[in-house]
Amino acid sequence: MHLIIDVETTGLELSDRICSVGMITDDQVHHELIHPGKKIPPAASAIHHITNEMVKESPSFAQSLSAEKIEGLNAPENVLVSHNAPFELAMLQKEGIAWQGDIIDTLKCAKSLMDDLDGYSLQFLRYELRLYRDEEAFFERFGVPIVPHHALSDALHTQMVLDYLLDLADVERLIEISKSHVLLTRLPFGKYAKKRIEEIALKDPGYLKWMNESLMDMDEDLRYSIDYYLRRSL
Structure with a gap:
């Protein structure tokens, strides 16, 4: 089983934490706001538009449904998929979750399999690979609006990048690329x-x-x- 995940955070420093989780498993989607245990600075809100007021009544990660779902899928036979997986894995590690299965980093795989592109960010690939032509119908299947830097929206775009990459290489090759430089x-x-x-x-x-x-x-x-x-x- 693939767990496709994206998180939004309070920032990029060692002390920063998760404030939103988006996940896809077996065509089931999940999104949850998380109380990060610290203030969300304006610089972070300017990117993902999550404010301190929005997470005021949200659960901590340890008490969240997201944590329960991830822990339930954290097994050697499952594959975690993320665009820039080291970031997601590091944020999960801060919350006490060490992923046990294989990993597909769609960012690293895109760099390896399409080394002539001008960029590799999720939004760049959305347009470079012309994912926008099919994204409206794809997102409508899940009843999710297209909102860049929203955890669930980004997870769905990661799914679309993965599907594109699977036309270039099989799962085993993507896992192999994700393990190497x-x-x-x-x-x-x-x-x-x-x-x-x-x-x-x-x-x-x-x-x-x-x-x-x-x-x-x-x-x-x-x-x-x-x-x-x-x-x-x-």
Whole structure:
């Protein structure tokens, strides 16, 4: 069984917590607001539009139906699917849930199987892959409105990305990709944005070394790719 999940949070720091959960299992959808145990800052509300007033009467994660559902599915034979799975897994870990099954990270798989795209965010893929052509009918099946950065809406778009990826590779291959590093070919941002990392490693290795030393929150696949091409340039 696949558990497709998306969470919204109070932020991206170590102290931040879940304030919303969206899930899909066996064509059943679930959404729940969660009291995070701390204030939701305006910067986070500006993204997902969840306010402190909205979660005032919501359960803590430990007391939520979401936690009960996830724990019930947390078994080696089940697969958790998420767009940027390390983030969801880290947030669940903070709540005491260590996922036991396999993982499909649709973000990592998209990078690996479609390495020539200009971006890989969920909303970018929504348009790049033309998911918008079918999304209205798909969302209507579940009675869910299309609202970017709403946990359930994002979970449904993750389902659509997964379905697209399954035309490129089978489940076992997606799981394998999700376990490994993806070797990126182009730098996604900075003064050399869209340039080949291999060429930058030859022409300006100091810039790549600076990125590795200075950007502590850099994507793990980008860090791996920079290290790889720097080693090859020696």
